[in-house]
Amino acid sequence: MNGSAVSRAARTEEVRVALYAHFARTGAAPTPQDLAGAAGVTPGEARRALEDLHAHRDVVLDPEDHDRVVMAHPFATVPLGFSVMGRDTLWWGGCAWDSFALPHLLTGEPDVLVATRCPACDTPHAWVVGRQAPPEGVQVAHFLTPAAHIWDDVVHSCAHQRLFCSPDCVDSWLEATGRPRGYVMDLPTLWRLARGWYAGRMERGYVRRDPVSAAAYFAEVGLHGPFWGLPD
Structure with missing residues (x-):
């Protein structure tokens, strides 16, 4: 060079x-x-x-x-379903994944308030998300786009990583929209996915994960199946 x-x-x-x-x-x-x-x-x-x-x-x-x-990522300038509020600052959360990731990068914030509405029934939801443990709740995340295709249209992909009241609300939304089922995970799995995914991104010398290391990370946090490029 x-x-x-x-x-x-x-x-x-x-x-x-x-x-x-x-x-x-x-x-x-x-x-x-x-x-x-x-x-x-x-x-x-x-x-x-x-x-x-x-x-x-x-x-x-x-x-x-x-x-x-x-x-x-994990910052956004357009509303994609989530807001993330710190002590003095409000961020758009690009998706469920990125909204839960923000407190892990914002070291000056002990935790943040993540707010959204269920896409199926419009019920409002909010969680205090910190770095020590996942928030409590029975809600689930549904990701529509498989990991290998997220960057085919990344804004569309992020706009369809949403949080629902329950698996029943996911089913209702899929039926109403005619969309195929993606991947459903609980809040602890979402929190683990978000916790370390962007580690180092705020610092000089950050390097994005390649597909092999990304798949290893997905497996480590408890994801599985072809949706994530992993075995069933």
Whole structure:
């Protein structure tokens, strides 16, 4: 790798870290101008870094406006069914997985309040989610899109990782929408899935899991079956 490529990679990493720090602090996406000031780069370099991060699936950019970050998992800028409230900051939770993951990255928050509505019957639900143990509750999560296809349309996939009152509500929603059954898990399994999935993402040098290490992680937290690329 030549010096120019190294320099571009270094700038991109500085922008990535600045972007996540801004999301954590404010609950909102930074602009290229915000990132330029925080990362010590020009606005043009910040834009190129965002495009590089999008290409490597570290962020999701608005297809019509590459200055706008739609998602930087587990942060989101669009409502996808969840809100996550800390002591002083409100975040959009991109999905059930990401909403439960946020307290594990937000080290300044002892816990957060995750709120949503059941997609089947509109019943409101809220849990205090922390880092020590899963929240209590009989609700279940339903994930529609298999893990191997999440990035085929990542916003659609995240919008359909939802929490329901019960398996009966999942069945009612599937019947009403005509969608195929995905994967259903209880709250402790969801919490374990979220707990370590993004470990290190706020720090320099973070590397996304490859398919092999991802599958090993899924098995470790208690998931199973082809939906997760695992044996039944």
